[in-house]
Amino acid sequence: AAAGKGKGKGKGSGSDAVPSAPKRMRTRSFDVLAQSEKGEPDEAGNPPVSAFPVREETRVQLAARGITHMFPIQAKTFAHVYGGRDVIGRARTGMGKTLAFALPIVEHLAQDPPRRERGRPPLVLAMCPTRELAKQVAGDFASLQPSLSTLVVYGGTSIDQQRQKLWRGVDIVIGTPGRIIDLIERGALALANLRHVVLDEADQMLDMGFADDIKRILDEVPAYKEAAASGGKKEGSGVQTCLFSATMPRWAMDVAGAYMADPVTVNHVADKSSQASVDVEHLVLQCPWQTRAATVGDLVRVYAGTRGRTIIFTDTKKDANALAVDPKLRIDAKCLHGDISQDQRERTLESFRGGSLRCVVATDVAAR
Known part of the structure; x- marks a missing residue:
């Protein structure tokens, strides 16, 4: 199970469907772009976008998404x-x-x-x-x-x-x-x-x-x-x-x-x-199968609190279904896997993005 508070620290990219043109950039985006134009690597040693043959309009658009x-x-x-x-x-x-x-x-x-x-x-x-x-x-x-x-x-x-x-x-x-x-x-x-x-x-x-x-x-x-x-x-x-x-x-x-x-x-x-982000903390807990739901529920409450969002990964669709409805989990959760209809999957993802749904139980294939 992976639980976290608020937004991640990474500078990756993601989107839903095929979006319209990006919204108008704020002034801060140009400030971030100006910093990257110095041509200096970031703290992790990653080179700036400006070091590559990327058009200025693209660099501005990426900077607006936090990608410098x-x-x-x-x-x-x-x-x-x-x-x-x-x-x-x-x-x-x-x-x-x-x-x-x-x-x-x-x-x-x-x-x-x-x-x-x-x-x-x-x-x-x-x-x-x-x-x-x-x-x-x-x-x-x-x-x-x-x-x-x-x-x-x-x-x-x-x-x-x-x-x-x-x-x-x-x-x-x-x-x-x-x-x-x-x-x-x-x-x-x-x-x-x-x-x-x-x-x-x-x-x-x-x-x-x-x-x-x-x-x-x-x-x-x-x-x-x-x-x-x-x-x-x-x-x-x-x-x-x-x-x-x-x-x-x-x-x-x-x-x-x-x-x-x-x-x-x-x-x-x-x-x-x-192989793993430096911003991710890994915990390994051994517990009997019958206490799995209660243990996962406790982890989520401790690490995600009442406002964080959580994705719980399972090996099979059957496991996902069973865990999501297990009363010992004590969390309002929904499933995400290949047997769920496309409409329901999209509604679940939208609720999770928007924050009205705090926990998703998914197979690792569906997670991709």
């Missing part, structure tokens, strides 16, 4: 992604992987004149294991460059609305593999113009059974088809492939071999100092 310095995975992969190299990035969830590929891709696309033609196929395709992660990634892309048309696609929502948006033309598509395949098979999603393909949380997509779906999607990309016919992807094929994952199972290595050309590997997981 790059996390290690972002700093180490930026030049490679920005330069069009195939990249394998290894970092744990919460280390800033989304911005590691979204920021350099957007900055690269911003060099070209905006596309306005109706029915234009996407330049970027990013695949994610869950709806929630897909929405977060889409939100980050959209907030970085509102002039780029970003569409998030996943099951449980109207496919007709998604088809209509694709027919109007988009620049970036982010989604779950199942819905992406549906749109390809219906002739709504064309992959001929792709410049960037991203596999986010690749190990989790494997765990959730998406391996075959991902291969089907990649095999629909003309550049990959040509590469397969000529014995493998070569540099200069026109499509950049980025794979981000905490682990590299055999399947991920096979994907890298088949769809990547001389990829650069940035392994931030191997760095022991990066």
Whole structure:
């Protein structure tokens, strides 16, 4: 169980659905930006955003969100992604992987004149294991460059609305593999113009059974088809492939071999100092199964109090259901896992964000 008071100290990014353009920045944002423009690393040694080829308008927008310095995975992969190299990035969830590929891709696309033609196929395709992660990634892309048309696609929502948006033309598509395949098979999603393909949380997509779906999607990309016919992807094929994952199972290595050309590997997981945030306190308590709910409830009350928000992770959906309704927990909690309807999941997340719901019991897959 993880419990904390108020907001975290990190400078990461996150969002819901595909947001509109960022709100007008306050004066303080420019003060923060001015500090980062000095070109000095922060206390953790992370380089400032100004040290990278990022447009001023993007730096201002990031500063408004409290992002003035790059996390290690972002700093180490930026030049490679920005330069069009195939990249394998290894970092744990919460280390800033989304911005590691979204920021350099957007900055690269911003060099070209905006596309306005109706029915234009996407330049970027990013695949994610869950709806929630897909929405977060889409939100980050959209907030970085509102002039780029970003569409998030996943099951449980109207496919007709998604088809209509694709027919109007988009620049970036982010989604779950199942819905992406549906749109390809219906002739709504064309992959001929792709410049960037991203596999986010690749190990989790494997765990959730998406391996075959991902291969089907990649095999629909003309550049990959040509590469397969000529014995493998070569540099200069026109499509950049980025794979981000905490682990590299055999399947991920096979994907890298088949769809990547001389990829650069940035392994931030191997760095022991990066495996956990310095702002997180870890407690390990052994207790009998029958006292689990009461013990977790006591922990939440001690560490989160009456105002903090808490996420409790369980191994299975059954465990999540049982714990959330256990009277010994003595906390108003709701479940978040794959068997919960999409509408209910979104209502639960919105209540948790807004503070009306203080505790969520989730499986680790749903948490992503």
